[in-house]
Amino acid sequence: MKLKNILIVVKDIEASKQFYHDLFGLNLVLDNDGNMVLTEGLVLQDEKIWKKFLGKDVIPKSNSCELYFEEQDIDAFIERLEKMYPSIQYVNRLMTHSWGQKVTRFYDLDGNLIEVGTPM
Template sequence: MKFKNSLLVVTDMDKSVQFYKKVLGLHVIMDFGANKTLTGGLSLQTAETWKDFTGRSDISFGTNNAEVYFEEDNFDTFAEKLEKLDVEYVHSVKEHSWGQRVVRIYDPDRHIIEVGENIKVVCKRFSDSGMTPEQVAERMDVPVKFVNACLR
């Protein structure tokens, strides 16, 4: 068994493709009309065809029970970009207890999209502030071996 990708059901394919392109910089790499695969492996499927495939008409949007997660090397630049866009926030930028900064937004169908600071960048940020690898490991609650691997 091999995991291939995630699929989100969308009500307006064009609007969703534009959102993922404008906000996250993703592009369509496979276009099957009612199904499109974006860079990174995220697939979008029209609600109409999803209902046909599954035989179900009870599709729920905006249930806040799952998210699609991305990491960004240039988190500050991304956060500034978001402020200029018309996006609905689940929450603005916050820092988790392990030091990673994240923001969560809704896509046009109210799927939660999380964008987090690349975890290697978090390690480097702490190291650059003068922390030893042991201090970084303690701060992030990860093994020193992980920190050292991130700092290579």
């Protein structure tokens, strides 16, 4: 068995597609009417479809999982993040762990948790 994709729920699929392209360079692979597959296996699904399928509300900022990215030049990434999305909500600003890795955590436009760290 093979893990194929990670799906996150979003309110505005076009804005989210742009967000993940702007910050992480992810590009559209497939647009399937409310489901967008991006490079690296990230799938964006329109919240209305998710709610209809599950019959439950979406809980933003549930802090139950995160998307993890690595970036060599994390200072340039933070600068780009703050320039392009100045109202981004941080969980923790850039910090250095005891083992030397620099990381930051923040929420995407829909409250999905993201961590960006330097390679370990």
